Every structure is written in structure tokens, then in C-alpha cells.
Amino acid sequence: MGLVVNGRTERLLVDSRVTLLDALRERLGLTGTKKGCDRGQCGACTVHVDGRRVLSCLTLVASAAGRRVGTVEGLADGDRLHPVQQAFLDCDAFQCGFCTSGQIMSAVALLQEGRTGSDDEIREQMSGNICRCGAYENIVAAVRTARRGGAAR
DSSP: OEEEETTEEEEOOOOTTOBHHHIIIIISOOTTSOOSSSSSSSOTTEEEETTEEEEGGGSBGGGGTTSEEEOGGGTSBTTBOOHHHHHHHHTTOOSSOTTHHHHHHHHHHHHHHTOOSSHHHHHHHTTTSOOTTOOHHHHHHHHHHHHHTTOOO
């Protein structure tokens, strides 16, 4: 089966029961997407499929065949970080970092969706991404910062 991951066409021969998360991590070596709960409850595995955020632990890789998949590894442009990645650094929006890639992927998507009108809206839209360290205020600040900087690229 073929899918486009971060702009590159990838061919995979996998069992139909393999999740997108496992294919990304174990078959393609893209370990930025984290396996947290493996039940769709924490958001650490958030990636984009055709520009929409999905929980890759609940998505079969077969359902992504022929579609565009984006991971945190595909956000930066060479050495230049994506504006959301930069905002997370600038606002200290992470502690242990385990949830950060999923948080960033969700933030990029909600900025593209235009769902960042207020801090309450940001909190609501990011509520599917759990941060066990409790960096939520800094995450909201990072999304707000990226919004001001026009991060919806």
C-alpha cells in the first residue's frame, strides 16, 4: 500500500490490522509520534491525514492509503522550525516533552481550522491532548503566540 508521509511517497507491506501509529514508528522510523495510552484518550499520537488531525493509534494504516499523512517530523523547513514549534519553545510549553508532538500537531491543525478565537476556545479544542505535567497555560500561550504570528501555514 502507498501513502504520502511528510511529502514522500512510502510503500508499505503490512497486515490490515496495523495502526497508522505503529506503521509510522516501527516501519518508517518516525518516532516523533508518541504511543501514549494506545486507546485514543491522550492525544500523544496526533498526526494529520489530509490536513485533519487524527489519533493515529485508532487509525488503521490501510485507511490512510493514498492519503497525505503529516507528522511532527514534517513541520520544520530544514533548520527553520514551524511557527508553532517555535512558539512552544518560546513559551516553555512543555516539561517532560512526551505529549509535545501531539500537542503541536493539534495546535497546527486548529490554527488552520481557525479555532483559536479565545483562550477558552483554544482550551476546548486542545482538550483531547493530555499533558501529565500540567503545562496547559503555557500551551495556550504558545497557541496564542503562534496565532498572532500567522502560524497557519
